[in-house]
Amino acid sequence: MSLKFLSCNQWVHQLHLQSPVSSTTTKRSWIEAGPRYFKLPQSTLRKSLSPSLCFAMDQKSLHEDAFGVGQKDGVIIVDHGSRRKESNLLLNEFVLMFKSKTGYPIVEPAHMELADPSIKDAFNSCVQQGANRVIISPFFLFPGRHWHQDIPSLADAAALEHPGINYLVTAPLGLHEFLVDVVKDRIGYCLSHVAGEVEECAVCVGTGRCKLKVQDSEN
Template identity: 30%
Template sequence: MEAIIYIAHGSRRNAANEKFISFIKKVMDSKSKVQVYAFLEHAEPTISQAIGTCLEKGAKVITVVPVLLLPGIHAYEDIPNEFKGYPDIVFRYAEPLGVDEIMVEIVMDRLGAAGLEQKEDEVVLLIGHGSREPEASVEFEIFARCLAGNINVEVHTSYLTTPVFYHEMVEKLAGKRIYILPYLLFFGGYMGKIEKEIRVYDKIIKLCDPVGFDEKLISLIQKRASEVRG
């Protein structure tokens, strides 16, 4: 018996977790495998609880799908560490969502809804969470270049928790019409924080909606699940 566990980070805000649950149930449309979801932090079911559900249903092979935007410590250390201690179970790991044309489409949708006209005085500032894993920032830069190639506008990257911080980038982009886009699935209090902090700048700034759990992600998550590694 095979199983799939879809793992999200989780939020202290129950409403955000409920959004993920509603979304991931649309991903779990196949009846051929046991499919469950779990949260790394702040909510239940936990990863260990999800593993228990899979084992109770007779699973011997479990595909682990991190529903995360970029690679990082969570994807490469925290989540795999939760699966140690099960010598009789084969675990297969999918990659995070990463760089993909679907992600570009979603971000372009957000920018279009915010009024981006692709003029010379416009610039896009992506805000990621930030990670200690260097690969995360490398992949974020690759994504920014892909996006820039599709919209013919300068695209810059910044972070909430690690340098370069987004407010520093706002200062550097003086004289431009700045479209700020939080590159986040779970955002909660971060949006309020960003809104409050950008009010102090005497600049033309448009805060776009975050990525969130867009339904376009469904096919991408299913694609990542099919590309698993041992």
């Protein structure tokens, strides 16, 4: 059985189709979705991938807007941030790659902490470029404390300076089946480098970190 990954918008769209918010015929429960909440039927809770898959800052806009990134959408790719300059520069390279492959007109990098640009800086930049909706995509694997608390709080603070702008914190990367291919490719490339068949990758270049090690026995 293959895992089907749903984006945040697809998940909300699916729930909207299966269980319209306006329905009053089914017993409802609160599902946390950031500062506001969706009212969804109990049956939907059992079927959904996660009751906290996304933080929706404007419930109405999610149900009425077209599902997909448009010309007036700004996308922020946010990672943790590092004191190591080289690590932060890799995010810039990824954002350029992402923008080139998707064709999205407004894409900005951001670091949650330790480095600039911050989420606030990136949010401001998106609005200055004409965005009327800002989509914050955490470049994180799984939904830990940073996704549950820190990034939504920083997004709230950034949005205070831009009343009327809708914004959304999407799900992290999670259990996306394409990540299997990414990890497999990374392992294969590193083993090829160890065998002397290829140069260091862009992540390891100049570090000398990608090499086999063995500890001598104490006996």
